[in-house]
Amino acid sequence: MTEPTETASPWYRSMRARRPDEHHRASTPLELLFDLCFVVAVAQAAVELHHAIAENHLGTGLIGYLTVFFAIWWAWMNFTWFATAFDTDDVPYRLTTLVQIAGGLVLAAGVSSAFERGDFTVITFGYVIMRLAMVAQWLRAARSDPEHRATALAYAVGITVVQLGWLLRLLLPEGLLLPAFLVLVVAELAVPALAERRGQPVWHPEHIAERYGLFTLIVLGESVLSATIALEAAFTETDHPIGLIALGVAGLVILFSMWWIYFEQPAHERLTTLKAALRWGYGHYFVFASAAATGAGLAVAVDYDLHIAHVGGLPAALATTVPVAVFVLVVWLLHLDHERMRRVSAAFPTAAALVVATSFTPAPIHLTALVMAVLTALLVAARRPASSVIG
Template identity: 70%
Template sequence: MTTWYRRMKARRADEGHRAATPLELLFDLCFVVAVASAAAKLHHALSENHIGAGVLGYLLVFFAIWWAWLNFTWFASAYDTDDVLYRLTTLVQIGGVLVLAAGVPRAFDESDYSVITLGYVVMRLAMVAQWLRAAKSDPERRTCARRYALGITLVQIGWVARLFLPENLFLVGFLVMAVAELAVPVWAERAGQTTWHPHHIVERYGLFTLIVLGESILAATGAIGAALDAGHASFALISLAGAGLVIVFSMWWLYFDYPAHDLLDTLKRAITWGYGHYLVFASVAAVGAGLEVAVDYDLHVAHLPTTAAGLATTVPVAVFLLVLWLLQVRPRPGTARWAFPVAAALVLAVTFTPAPIHAVAVVLAALVVLVLAGRRGIKDDEVSST
């Protein structure tokens, strides 16, 4: 039974059977709205050949989505008390997520980030309240918790102030505030590392990866379904759908074939791995937008060149492969790991082929087979050595 209030003691980093809670799952699901809105706007911007503005807007909006999710995830791994006050504070954060999602269209269409900033500040100030609770209940890490609360508060003041900057300073202001956000955990954790749980963190990141993979499938399926409903059924469209599924399935396979909990053995490596997932999540969600662009191009409703239409999918896939290689594959033994950067280069190269989506599917499927063969080879060597 849930109690109204309990001391927010730090949970053990080696706690057994540490798994995601129903509240954390609800938190993740509410982020689907924001991710879907950002990806949809990226799709429309690319199809209309507004590539620069679309990509920039997507990266800026996705940073706010990802960073709010990341901060709650790491905090909950160390201090989830699951009392009524904790649940209510988390629900306030979820409300902020929905406000942020509502502001995504205005950010893309009018470069108006006021609603997004409002939702973001709501989420972050609720996070400040959580850290102040932790500071009160955990004397050993009180300085760390207070640093988090202070740093987050100051940065939120900066985000609000940025809304009043001249338009020509918008991007500079955003970059400055983003760097400040990234610096807060590094500064705070130096005062006493929080007791986040490696297995729990990896599970949480995996769940969010599933969410963005599902968003890519939903986006591509919706585009193809709309085309079929409009009477545009053809072998080319069906084969494009199949290729898109192979791409997403292969990305899933490659990501989850390399568990990372044993890699989070130092604070530096944990921060690098955690921060690097911004590009993992953003690239996976962008693949869905790219597949939608491919459907638009085949239906002759997109207004961008052939090469650009291919790049809408090949670039995020290549980014995914390279970042996954750096974060989870390269630190491990095995010759197959060097196939990832080669596959990324091939994915970019097939942009200039007549059927880039199908070619990407072939490259990724071949990479999965190569990884499995390499793993089989390692197991065979282990057996022979015994």
């Protein structure tokens, strides 16, 4: 495996696999632009989930959110893993990536229609634009890199076939849309697992860990927005701001704790085999979706405190506590080195159970913040060497 080499023209480089041990590999400005544009889609999905819960449309809101978020996550994930192996940063690569970004913005434009009317037409077209641009990238890699040609062609064929399935799904009656969605999700997930078996997988562990970490920060940004909304409402929309200030502070504590436990240990150490990489990469659907949903839940809590939500106290609480609990459990499963952190390992599932239990108390958000703060403190304490303990 060699790093991309330039041909006679500086605007075009041979798309050969990059070395997985390449030094100083970091996210490029184009990757950061890609993430920035996906912020729009994530924010749209979170806003629609917030509105659906606040209007007491829990079932349709949750299904809509999970299906829309799959499209966002899967398109982002496929670009990220391709880029770690074949990013040439030349003009054709940049232009193809910009097409993918445009498809992401089309997807974002269709989120409201999907939630409000169950119309996934715009989302599907945006998604297919992104995925067919990805096919073009894989075909270029197949032409330039004989060593990985079989893998690249398997990706190109698999993605193309599944995209035809997404387009045909638009013709199905409403009753078959969800079953067809689940079948196509399985097909999408199967493509990398099958394609990577045709050759030596190529990924840069540190680069992948950084890319996932950056996207985690993006989805956690929804909680920042919700905490800000609570503080803004405290000072502008109520004569009794103390409760909303406390809610905003609790939201920030939850956010800070989620950030802390996610970045507590280096993730690249987990990416040692294809099986481990697939489990880690696929598992992040729940990390990303739960982090963004936490922001939506906090926004519901603000609406509830302002008496403008059409939902009871328990569902309003669960809108925050459930995604926080899911986040804690998935990070525990994906990130934690259980041997190294065995003293605190059991605290994660315990904290998740306690977070859900706070839903049945008068102050669920505040108690969730307390549980998360204690979990973070235990995690920090577990890192201290035994010799540093007083006495």
